[in-house]
Structures are given as C-alpha cells and as structure tokens.
Amino acid sequence: MTDNASAQSSATASERSVPVGVDPTRASIARVYDAFLNGKDNYEVDRDVLRGVQKAAPEAVDLAFENRGFLIRVCRFLATQTGIDQFLDCGSGLPTAENVHQVVQRTNPDASVVYIDNDPVVLAHGRALLEENERTHLVSADIFNPAEVLGNEEIRARIDFSSPLVFLQMGTLHHYNGPRERPAQIMREYIDALPSGSYVAISHFFDPENEYSAVARKMEEMFLHSMMGSGTFRTRAELLELFDGLELVEPGLTLCADWWPDGPRLKPLNQVQNCIAGAVGRKP
Ligand code: SAM
8 A cells, every 4th residue: 555545544534535526514324324333434524423422322333333233144144045146235335344245245256236325425435345346236326215226227237126136224214304104115115026035134223112212212312413314213113014024034123233143142232232123024
C-alpha cells in the first residue's frame, strides 16, 4: 500500500473527499450502521446518531453486531444445507467483514448474489468492493417497493424466479417509516412472488415485552428523533406477521443471539442483545 493509500484507509469518511450525491450533513442508514460496526465510512452526523442511542443503552452497538452475526450464520446455513445457489439481499449495507457473497461463495463458488441498496455511498463503494466476481452484483432499487424490485430487469436477468432462491431482509424493515402495518404487506408481496422451496430470512429491532421493553422503546425514541429518523421496534406478534405463509426453520423466531449460536454461552445476554430478533422461513 502506498503512503497515500494507507493514509486514505485510516481516514474516516469525513476526512476524505465527499462523493457526488452524498450529503454529509444528513445521517444515512448505511453510514450509521457502519458507525455502529466501528467502520470508517461514516460522518460526524452518523456518529451523533450512535452517541444518541448509546445514551439510551451504552451497549447499543450490539444491535449491529448481533444482526451481523445472525446474517453470517444464516447465510452459512442456507448455503451449506439448502442447495440453493441464488441469493437476493435487500439492503446490502456498506461492504464490511464477511459480506454475504463471501460467506455463501466460500461454500458454493457458483452461487449468485444480487445485492440491492439505494444509498449513494453503498452504490459507489459497493460497485468497487462487492462486485468482486461475475456472480455478484449490486443493483440500485427501493426495497420497500416490491413491484419495483420484482420488475427490475437487472435483477430478473440474474435471479431466476422460477427456481428456489434465498431472500434476505436483514436489518432493513425497521427502517420503513410509513404505516406500521405496511412491512407485513411488503413481505407478503415478496413471498407471493417466490417459488416454493425458497427461503426468507429477516432480522429486526425487537420489543421483547419483558423487563427489556423499556430500553427497546428508549432506543426507538432516540432513533426516530435522530438525524437518521428511523428504527421501529416490533413485538413478537408483529414480527411473526412478516413471515406469513412460511414455515419457520427451527428454532423459529428468536433473539438473533439465540439463533444457532456458534458455541456455548459463557455470560448472560445484555439488555441490547435482548432487543434484536430474527428467523428463517421456508416457502412450502
Ligand atoms: N443487510 C445488512 C446487514 O444486515 O448487515 C445491512 C443493514 S443496514 C442497517 C440497512 C441497509 O438498507 C442500508 O445499507 C440502507 O442503505 C438500505 N436501505 C434502507 N432503505 C432502503 C430502501 N428503501 N431501498 C434500498 N435500500 C435501503
């Protein structure tokens, strides 16, 4: 690496030049998530959102780390056990350690991955870093508009909707800001379009309706009133509606941390780890 390149890689986004179409005065979902994961592609305004949520819960970054751990374990499971070789990932996020295509192509080098995002920073970095090979593509579309995604020619050229696919909505639906019931309808439209034998995985901010409910609602308030302006926590009943029409794979809807963890638990989960949940479902 040249001195220049290493200086670039150790600088945060705010210290580098700002790409066209990116507004460093407004927090973006992808950059805030990058800040939670201790990445470098974020601005002061994004880190402000993190600091705000940390006021509600000092362990706030665990929302992102648990989400990411779940995503990696789910992708590993789906790639090794289902035989499905096409993955449609809604809301890819900024490239980070262990991206979906790296996890699934390690098991099946022939697997295709299509990422969708609409953030200009993701689209700029992603084209360079996620499109690592000819079976990995990044498409710009609105994931909350199923008709747009399902009708997108670039997606349809790469994903065959007549044979089973893996459909991912990881850490995305809680950023939908319209009517509370709409995410369930969005998922119904997607699930209707999937062929039988497809798998769907979703992770989502969670109100566990127990002693951790208050911290979930406090974090929600900080997210919703932040410069990012999104982050809805849903109850178990609300999350189950997102999987309507699917058979849940064991152990069903759980905390992300409890979904086939990599080893025994040596210490209890903290309050934030109790506020993000997920599941994998199969379309019969
Ligand atoms: N799925 C990744 C993961 O779980 O690690 C990234 C999650 S990140 C919290 C959510 C991503 O969804 C961001 O990259 C954001 O830009 C993207 N996103 C949010 N709303 C979107 C929309 N309406 N259309 C496309 N992408 C969207």
